[in-house]
Each structure stands twice: as C-alpha cells, then as structure tokens.
Amino acid sequence: MRAYIAARLATAILVILGVSIVSFFLTFLTGDPAEIMLPPGATAVQIAKFRAEWGFDDPLPVQYWRFLKRAVHGDFGTSLRHGQSSLPLIAARLPATLQLTVTAMVLAIVLAVPLGVLAATHRGRPVDLLAMGVALFGQSVPNFWLAIMMILLFAVSWGLLPTSGRGGLTHVVMPAAAIAINLMALLTRLVRSTMIEMLAEDYVRTARAKGLRELFVTTRHALPNALIPLVTVVGLQFGYILGGAVVIETVFTWPGVGLFTIQAILNRDYPVVQASVFILATAVVLINLIVDLLYVWLDPRIRVA
Amino acid sequence: MAGAGALIVGVVIVAALAAPLLAITDPIEQDLTVVLKPPFWREDGSLQHPLGTDHLGRDVYSRLVYGARISLTISVLAALLGAIVGVAAGLVAGFLGGRADTVIMRVVDLNLAFPLILLALAVVALLGANLRNLVIVMALTTWMIYARVVRGLTLGLREREFVQAVRALGAHDTRIIGRHVLPNVLAPITVIWTLEVARVILMESALSFLGLGVPPPTPTWGRMLAEGRDYLTVAGWIAIFPGLAILITVLGINFLGDGLRDLLDPRLRQQT
Numbered sequence: 001m002r003a004y005i006a007a008r009l010a011t012a013i014l015v016i017l018g019v020s021i022v023s024f025f026l027t028f029l030t031g032d033p034a035e036i037m038l039p040p041g042a043t044a045v046q047i048a049k050f051r052a053e054w055g056f057d058d059p060l061p062v063q064y065w066r067f068l069k070r071a072v073h074g075d076f077g078t079s080l081r082h083g084q085s086s087l088p089l090i091a092a093r094l095p096a097t098l099q100l101t102v103t104a105m106v107l108a109i110v111l112a113v114p115l116g117v118l119a120a121t122h123r124g125r126p127v128d129l130l131a132m133g134v135a136l137f138g139q140s141v142p143n144f145w146l147a148i149m150m151i152l153l154f155a156v157s158w159g160l161l162p163t164s165g166r167g168g169l170t171h172v173v174m175p176a177a178a179i180a181i182n183l184m185a186l187l188t189r190l191v192r193s194t195m196i197e198m199l200a201e202d203y204v205r206t207a208r209a210k211g212l213r214e215l216f217v218t219t220r221h222a223l224p225n226a227l228i229p230l231v232t233v234v235g236l237q238f239g240y241i242l243g244g245a246v247v248i249e250t251v252f253t254w255p256g257v258g259l260f261t262i263q264a265i266l267n268r269d270y271p272v273v274q275a276s277v278f279i280l281a282t283a284v285v286l287i288n289l290i291v292d293l294l295y296v297w298l299d300p301r302i303r304v305a
Numbered sequence: 306m307a308g309a310g311a312l313i314v315g316v317v318i319v320a321a322l323a324a325p326l327l328a329i330t331d332p333i334e335q336d337l338t339v340v341l342k343p344p345f346w347r348e349d350g351s352l353q354h355p356l357g358t359d360h361l362g363r364d365v366y367s368r369l370v371y372g373a374r375i376s377l378t379i380s381v382l383a384a385l386l387g388a389i390v391g392v393a394a395g396l397v398a399g400f401l402g403g404r405a406d407t408v409i410m411r412v413v414d415l416n417l418a419f420p421l422i423l424l425a426l427a428v429v430a431l432l433g434a435n436l437r438n439l440v441i442v443m444a445l446t447t448w449m450i451y452a453r454v455v456r457g458l459t460l461g462l463r464e465r466e467f468v469q470a471v472r473a474l475g476a477h478d479t480r481i482i483g484r485h486v487l488p489n490v491l492a493p494i495t496v497i498w499t500l501e502v503a504r505v506i507l508m509e510s511a512l513s514f515l516g517l518g519v520p521p522p523t524p525t526w527g528r529m530l531a532e533g534r535d536y537l538t539v540a541g542w543i544a545i546f547p548g549l550a551i552l553i554t555v556l557g558i559n560f561l562g563d564g565l566r567d568l569l570d571p572r573l574r575q576q577t
Contacts, residue, residue, distance in 0.1 A: 011414070018415035026427055140555040142507055144514050145548030148534055156538055243422035247511050251534075261423065262515060265430045273427055281419045288418075 005293065012289045016026050016282055023278040024067045027270050028060075076275035081267050087277040090257055096166055097256035100249070103172050104179035105234060112184045113227075115190025120199060121218060133186055138185025143244055147178035147251045164253040175252045179244040183237055187230060194229055198222040228298055235291025239284040306409040307564020313557025321373040328367035329354070336362035341540045357542045359532060365543060369550050374552065375518075375525045379436065380505035381442055383443030384498050391448035392494060395455025396482050404477045410456070413449045421446040422508060434482045436519055443509060447501045454497060458490045492569040499562035510551050512548040526551050 034051045043052075051057050055066060070076065076086045119131035154174065155163040161170050198204060199222050207217045246258035253259060257276060264272035320327060330336075342358040343350045344365075349351040350357065398409040425442045434440045462468055463486070471481055512518050513527025521528065526547040533544030 011411070014411060015414050015418055018411070019418055022415070022419070022424075026431065059442065081501055136556065136559060137552075140503065140507075140559050141509055142514075142530075142548060142551045142555075144511060145544070145551065148530070148537065148544055149548065152537055152541055152544075234362060239417065239420045241421040246420065246423050246426070247515065250515060258423075262426065265426050268430070277419065277423060277427060280423060284420065285418045 001296070004296065008289060010293055012285055019278060019285065020068055020071060021064065023274045023281070024064050026274060026277065048115055071278065072284060074114075076278070077271035077274045078226040079264075079269055081264070081269045081272075086272045087279075089272065090260065090276055090279060093255060093260050095255045096148040096254060097242075097245055097249070097258060099166075100172065100179065100256060101238075102247050102253060103176040104241060104244070105183065107176055108180040108187055109230070109234065111180070112187035113191055113223075113230075115225075116188045117190070117195055117218065117223060119192040120195030121214075123196065125176050128192075131192065135185040135188045138181045138188075142179060143178045143181055143246050144251050146181060147174065147248055150174045150178065151251075166255050171252075175248050175254050178248045178251070179241060183234075183241060183246065186237065187233065190229060190233055194226040195222060198226050201225075209289055227293070231298065232291060232295055235288055235294075238287045242284065307444055307567070310557045310560025310562075310564055313553060314561055317373050317377065317554050321377045324370045324374055324504060327370050327555055328364070330364040330367050330569045332363065332368040332524045334363065335439070337566040338362065341536065341543075343540070344542050356546050357540070359529070359543045360540070362534055363524075365529075365546055368529055369546060372524045372526040372550065373554070375436075375513075376506050376509060376551070376573060379509045379519075380502045383505050383509075384447055384501040386440060386444035387447030387501065388451050388494060388498050390444065391451025392455050392487075392490070394448065395452040396459055396486060396490075397484065398452065399456040399459025400478065400486065402460075406456070409452065410541045413452050413517060416445070416449050422460050425508065425512060426515065426517055429512060434512075434517050434520055439509065439512070439519065443505045446508065447505060450497060450501065454493055455490050458493065459486055462486050462489055486538060496566045496569060499558060499565055502561065503558040506551065506555055506558070511568065543571060556564045 034047050034054070034056055038047060038050055055063060056068075074087050078084065079086045079089055082089055115131045119128040122128050150161075151163050151174065154161045161174055165171060175268065195218075198219070201222075203225045204217060204222055208214070212221075225304065242258075245256060246262060248254070249256045249258035250262050257280065260272060261276040261280075263269075324332075336358070339354065339358050340362045341360060342354050342362075344357045345352050345355045354364050354366065356369065358364055359368075363373075365489070394409050394413075395549040398406040425446055428442050428445070429438060430441075468481060468485055469486055476484075476530055509518060510527035510530070513525040515529045516528070516531065517528050518525050529543050533540070533542075533547070
C-alpha cells in the first residue's frame with residue numbers, strides 16, 4: 001500500500017516535470033519566441049535587445065532550468081498585454097472556472113446516476129430507450145452549439161436567464177449545463193452498464209432471496225458498487241471538463257481561466273499561455289492522483305493487487 | 306441503428322465528395338442583394354436559397370455542403386495519423402515491455418494530462434491554422450487511446466500459445482508483431498477509429514468556432530456557427546444549421562461505431 005502510494009506520487013511528479021517541459025517548449029514551436037512576442041515590424045535592434053533581456057540567447061537547457069526555477073516560485077513571467085505577473089492574473093480567475101466546472105460535474109452526476117439506474121432496472125423499456133437516446137445526443141452534440149441554442153431559447157426568446165457574465169445562480173445554469181452534457185452522456189452509459197452487471201451478481205440475488213424490497217436492493221446493495229468506477233471516470237474526465245470550460249466560457253464571456261487563456265492565445269501573450277497550460281495540466285495530474293488514491297481507499301481489493 | 310448511421314455517414318461523404326455538383330452557388334461568393342434571407346419555408350424565403358443566406362448573402366446550404374469537406378478531411382486524416390502512431394507505440398510498449406513500455410506509457414500519461422483542446426489551441430495558434438497543422442494537432446489528441454488499448458491487448462496476446470508457437474519456430478519480433486499480433490488488434494482499433502473521427506469532428510469545429518480553424522474564406526461548420534452567433538436574434542438559421550450538421554454527422558458516426566463494436570465483439574452486445 002505504501003509502496004503503491006510512493007510509486008504513484010513519483011509518477012505524478014514525473015508527469016508534472018514533463019508538463020513543465022511541454023509548457024516551456026510551447027514558446028519555441030515557431031522558432032524564435034522574440035518574433036512571436038514582439039509586435040510585427042520590430043527592428044533587428046529591438047529584437048536583439050529583447051532576446052538579451054529575456055535570456056533567449058542562452059542554451060535551451062539553461063533556459064529551461066531558469067523557467068523551472070521561476071515556476072517553482074510561482075513566477076511565470078510578466079503578461080505582455082497586462083504588464084502584470086501572469087500567475088496572479090490566472091489565480092484571480094480560477095474561482096470562476098472552479099465554480100463552473102464543479103457545478104457542471106455535480107449536475108452531470110446528479111442527472112446521470114438516476115437515469116443510468118432507471119435504464120438498467122428497466123432494460124429495453126421506454127425509460128431505457130429515453131436514457132440511451134439522451135446519452136447518444138449528449139455524446140454527439142457540439143457543446144458550444146447547444147450553449148448558443150440555449151441562449152436563443154432561454155435568454156433571447158423567453159428572457160428567463162442572462163446571456164452572459166458571472167453573477168448569481170441564474171448565470172451559472174446555462175454554461176454549467178453546456179459543459180455537463182457530454183460528461184452526463186458518458187456517465188449515464190457507464191452507470192447503466194455497471195448496474196446491469198451488478199444486478200446480476202450473487203450478492204444481489206442473496207439480498208433478493210432474503211426478501212428485501214427491490215428498491216432497497218438496487219439503491220443500497222448494487223448502486224454503491226456501481227459508483228466506484230464512476231469516481232475514476234469523473235476524475236479522468238476532469239481534463240475534458242476543463243477543456244469544455246475553455247470553449248463554453250468564451251460563449252458566455254464567463255470571466256474564468258478559459259476565456260482568459262483563449263484571449264492570451266489570440267493575443268500571443270505567451271507568458272500567460274505558458275502559465276495557464278502549466279497550471280491547468282498540473283491540476284489535472286493532481287486530480288487524477290487524488291482519484292487514484294481515493295480508489296484504493298474505496299476498493300480494498302486494489303490494495304492487494 | 307448501425308444502418309441509420311451508415312446512411313448518415315454515406316450522405317455526408319457524398320456531400321463532401323460531390324460538393325461542387327450539389328452546391329447551388331459558390332460557397333464563398335457574396336451577394337449583398339440577398340443578405341440574411343430566411344430558409345424557404347419561412348415567409349420571404351425562396352428555394353433559390355433553401356436554408357437561407359448569411360450576413361454577406363452567401364448561401365447557407367452550399368456552405369454546409371462544402372463545410373463537410375473540411376470536417377471529414379481533417380477528422381479522417383487525424384484519426385488515421387493518430388491510429389498509426391498510437392498503434393505502433395502500443396505494439397512496441399506491449400510487446401517489448403520493460404523500459405520501452407515505461408517510457409511510452411509515461412508519454413501517454415503526459416499527453417493525457419493536458420486539457421487537449423487547450424493544447425490544440427495553443428499549438429495551432431503558434432504553428433498557424435492550416436489543414437496540415439490541424440491534422441497533426443488533432444492526431445496529437447487522439448494517439449494515446451490507441452496506444453493504451455493496443456498495449457493492453459498486446460500484453461495478453463504475447464503470452465498466447467499461437468504467438469509462442471510462432472516464436473518457437475524462430476520468427477523475428479517484427480514478423481510476430483506484423484503477422485500475428487497486429488491482425489488480432491485490428492477489430493478494436495477500427496471501432497476506436499470510428500469513434501475518434503466523431504470526437505475529432507467535434508474538436509475541430511470547436512477550434513474553428515474559436516477562430517483557430519482552417520482560415521477564411523474556406524467554409525467550415527465551426528466558423529459558420531461563430532459568424533451566425535452575431536445574428537442570432539435576427540437570423541438564427543445561420544447558427545442553427547451548421548450545428549445541426551455537426552450533430553447529425555457525429556451522431557451518425559457514433560451509431561456506426563456502436564454498430565461496428567457489436568458486430569466485431571459479440572460479448573459487448575449483451576451489455577449494451
């Protein structure tokens with residue numbers, strides 16, 4: 001158990017190091033970062049001065065080492081556009097993104113679990129077909145289009161919800177739903193298929209043979225076991241959810257990290273892009289680490305294996 | 306379901322291939338005399354522009370037909386490139402094991418750690434948005450799944466008796482992998498490939514929607530949607546139809562993928 005946790009931690013650290021290398025090299029994809037960061041038409045003297053100032057003349061390993069040392073201290077350089085340190089700029093927008101992604105995850109789980117269970121207990125019946133239909137739709141719909149259609153319906157036509165920005169609960173409903181739809185589709189399928197498996201298990205038959213009511217058997221015996229894979233999948237999907245947030249934040253001008261990063265990408269504000277990619281990827285690695293450890297705690301069988 | 310999927314996919318492929326024949330007007334031709342015309346069933350609409358026109362008077366239907374080309378080309382090529390890289394990586398990792406396995410799987414973990422759309426956006430913004438770069442970037446978001454699945458299958462196949470028998474006969478690793486392992490992983494790869502094409506279509510349209518797809522004037526579904534957003538209240542159809550086109554195409558491919566899975570792996574049929 002301890003060996004497993006140690007090994008898992010070591011892997012996570014290794015991957016985060018890899019993340020730092022990729023974030024670092026993002027700037028070098030086009031060759032000369034000075035050319036990306038300076039406005040077009042900069043003179044050779046300006047470019048040379050910029051290169052010397054930013055240390056772009058040093059060998060790459062030296063530059064990477066400097067990047068890493070600064071990153072550890074939370075220094076990702078100054079935003080070219082905002083003239084401030086990039087990390088605080090991103091940190092200030094994290095709560096908005098967290099609010100959105102957590103709401104989306106909760107929404108997806110709260111909808112998918114009952115739908116998946118109902119589909120499993122009513123296989124082949126209308127409820128099942130409906131659930132599978134919803135899942136297929138959710139899996140195939142472009143979430144940004146769904147977002148626009150929701151705006152058209154709930155905000156423009158009916159005037160029920162605000163079209164954009166962050167404010168009260170009404171602001172979060174549409175963007176969270178748009179992010180949640182793909183995850184919900186996936187989870188509904190997952191809950192359904194694991195529930196079907198669980199309901200065929202011996203312990204469920206035993207519970208039924210004892211004369212327990214079906215509702216009790218389903219919710220107290222089969223469901224808890226079916227939820228274990230759900231934890232892993234939700235954890236693994238965290239990266240996709242963040243990705244969804246990037247797009248959806250743009251549609252609703254939600255003032256989060258996603259919108260900020262897209263703007264930084266379009267403005268070629270590379271210190272911000274670097275910091276943002278690094279922080280979001282690290283967050284995904286840490287979430288996956290936590291999920292893996294949680295999994296061990298939830299399922300004692302893995303501790304041995 | 307699989308039949309419906311095949312039909313939808315067939316229609317989209319035909320649309321992409323025969324776009325010049327099926328289109329009513331040149332998809333990039335602007336005609337400022339027929340700006341924001343509604344679809345034919347609405348008052349003011351006409352069969353001349355069955356799905357209406359956009360803010361520059363371009364025919365929405367013709368642009369949709371041409372847009373299928375971009376979506377299909379990028380997604381099919383990217384899923385293929387991803388498959389080639391991923392399958393090779395998975396075969397090597399699973400068959401050789403040891404250090405090669407560790408290194409390859411760590412790279413897979415690393416790639417999976419990034420919110421893929423963010424990585425794709427950053428890379429495309431840097432390299433420049435064109436067809437080739439988009440294919441490469443999309444492949445970068447899809448090879449990992451092949452690597453993981455193929456590695457797992459290869460690990461199992463390596464120990465099977467028929468593989469050991471071939472090895473006992475003195476076959477080289479490359480021959481064993483090429484002639485005996487690869488054919489046995491092709492079925493699941495085909496299913497994954499289909500579903501990945503669907504996923505890449507969604508991601509490409511998102512990139513295009515955000516302004517980092519194949520640059521204008523080439524019509525893409527994602528950018529049509531983005532442009533339609535500005536005319537949502539006066540001309541909703543500009544945004545509605547490209548979205549429907551993406552939804553129906555992806556739905557069709559998913560149907561097809563599910564059908565293929567049932568066909569190729571009867572064990573799964575009982576589950577779903």
